[in-house]
Amino acid sequence: MSQLLSRHWMGWMDWEVPNAVNAVMLGSCFSNEMALRCREKGWDVLSNPMGTLFQPEVIAQWLCFSHGEKGWNPKSQVVLDDNLYKCLAGGKVLNHAKESDLLQDIDWVGSQIRLNLQKAHVLVITFGTAYAWKYLPFSSNVGNCQRLNQLDFEQHLLDMDAVFQLWQSTIVMLKQNYPQLKIVFTVSPVRHERLGVLENNLSKSCLRVLCHQLSQLNDVRYFPSYEWVVDELRDYRFYKVDGCHPNEEAVDFVFDHWINSFYYV
Secondary structure, three states: OOOHHHHHOOOEEEEEEOOOOEEEEEEOHHHHHHHHHHHHOOOEEEEOOOOOOOOHHHHHHHHHHHOOOOOOOHHHHEEEEOOEEEEOOOOHHHEEOOHHHHHHHHHHHHHHHHHHHHHOOEEEEEEOOOEEEEEOOOOEEEOOOOOOOHHHEEEEEOOHHHHHHHHHHHHHHHHHHOOOOEEEEEEOOOOOHHHOHHHHHHHHHHHHHHHHHHHOOOOEEEOOHHHHHHHHHOOHHHEOOOOOOEOHHHHHHHHHHHHOOEEEO
């Protein structure tokens, strides 16, 4: 196992946080794994209240919606499928038998993001894929296909310049509202092999470039989850039987570096 990254990783000793850290963590399923371990270490974490999200556009859109920004609204992505009202902007947690209950939950998600950011020390965003799925009846990208008929969706690579601009303006908004907030981006090491091997590698490359661009902004950092699994562990024994998801040992390895990346006061 290579230790080139571990030997050089120093964390962010210029970033002071209290021992009882408040955090908001949004993004892929790998983000959920990290949030679980952060809670075990005493962090107060809001993790994906809208469900698991993979592509970077919709995560920024939720942050903007939660702060009353005009434009995108998850309520415009509600469909009725198999006797359930589903919000395609989020995961299966946004499914209800009554549309009114679902709309209420969407507002609750927005308020939870906003309220938790008010006390948060750290916002962690984990990108899973640079591909988006356009729901053809809406002609707009969604956050989760919610097991609808795949013929109603069109897969495409996001315009990463547009995504960078969206995130740039989102970060400006966040820093205006929460000057104390430290923002960390990372790329999930989960392989999206259903896309295809070439497509997955293209996707991760696009996300890594996006994270690099964003990390050049003030009080924004990059955490190398992807590199630790792919370049330092780099062995299928660190993956689950599906060959796509890092196993417990791999996630623990990455988390040990994460939890020691801050200066606690």
